[in-house]
Amino acid sequence: MTLQQRKRVVIVGGGITGLAAARYLGQHAAGIAVTLIESDDRLGGKIATQRVDGFVIEGGPDSFLSYKPRGLGLCRELGLESRLHGTSGKVRRTYIMRGRKLHQLPEGLTGLIPSRFGPMLKTPLISLLGKGRMGLEYFIPPRMTDEDESLESFVSRRLGREVYVRMIEPLMSGIYAGDGNQLSLAATFPNLRKAELDYGGLIKSMLAARSKPAPQATSQATKRWPAFLTLESGLAEMVEKIEVELEAVDIRLRTRVTDVRRQSGQWGYQVAIEGEEPMTADAVILATPAFVTAELIDTLDPQAAEALRQIPYVSTATVSVVYPISQVPVPLDAHGYIVPRSEGRPVLACTWTSTKFPHRAPEGFALIRAFIGRAGQEDMLDRTDEELIQLVRDELRGVLGVTAPPQMHFVFRWPMAMPQYTLGHLVRVSTIERCFDRHPGLFFAGGAYRGIGIPDCIASGEKAATQAMTSIQTHTSAEVLTA
């Protein structure tokens, strides 16, 4: 046996981040043993697809952004390209609730920057005064301090409070379930700050973009794909395909890691496992939520653990309901609707799944998914399933006039599931990175740090895998030299 064959990487966490890391190592690190440890009885973490009677129900994420390369890239590598579906091209609109009524979200709000004047001027969501205030944005000079600013402060400062409360807050909430007064602009929407600094403001940046010739489509992602993609039988297809490729990986389900510490007097780490003998590893990738990672390295590096604990999480739930379409008195003519915090309602967004992704429900049925709970409203999760379903029924009765009980319902609870990139987040992540630099062979990855979406998680897992491989190779070369 060569020196290299004896090396081992342990990956903790079998969500998409850990799976991407395991797959990468399986493909690129011949001779290195890989163990993937997952506390749950299944792989996939927050990717949770249920397939029932021709319905595809997503409990967690339901799609990913096509323009971030590693979502689409991984699907292609897994041979899933022909299984990808974009959002329905027939219907593109999304509604926003205002005063309990649904209004169309103005088109062209890409990355939260308005890219078209017309729809913004016409929308009944913003008052005349609010529109006037929005127009003043053109004359507002950029803020010249480097201090982190909240998303709410930035949008209110530039476009006015009304635009924030009625339009941007619910859009942002749909992604982070967060509180815009706490979320860091630099960590969540750096493109907005960049537009301010590069062009002097959002309107100026929009005008500059319009005066440029339309970019030539250079990649498949810009050429063909709608912004949001999903898979025919749900995002779990990705997980299932990866699993098939992990033949050589030692996968341990229902196994909880409790601690990671240095091997005394030797290179590498001891990975403590609940109820089992500890494992030794030459490199460890922690693909667990930040608060779990904090616990695992508390003894090894209390400073890193403290910074990790400062990344807060929000709890949320999704409730999917199925109705025969005849029971829904109004047409489901949009991808769904989002609800501003100011409306004071428990539901933060409602996806009309069977319209957004028609393949997810058999003909003649409506599949609707409600998001419940956001920063500050997390006690929603204390309610029973029956109460959550009733809450969604009340919502749909009020908005769509549906009075019948749903034919099927699916409740998914997500305690401490949505990491919040609050003010100072980027500094916090840099601190964590610096701390980890002190521990060769130890890496962290996942949605809590530099990108919350699935493509970001995949990229982060693959990056950690590359680092783990390099660290082992470097150490092995040093061992050979000193042997």
Ligand SMILES: Cc1cc2nc3c(=O)[nH]c(=O)nc-3n(C[C@H](O)[C@H](O)[C@H](O)COP(=O)(O)OP(=O)(O)OC[C@H]3O[C@@H](n4cnc5c(N)ncnc54)[C@H](O)[C@@H]3O)c2cc1C
């Ligand atoms: C309701 C909801 C909707 C979302 N919608 C979207 C969307 O539409 N598009 C999108 O791109 N993103 C979406 N996201 C975000 C996205 O799902 C996540 O960022 C991503 O799936 C996180 O993957 P991960 O592998 O980093 O973490 P996780 O999926 O959380 O995986 C971490 C794993 O670690 C395991 N673990 C924890 N502790 C231990 C331990 N001590 N020992 C061993 N294993 C442990 C857990 O069981 C889990 O399986 C959504 C998230 C939620 C909650």
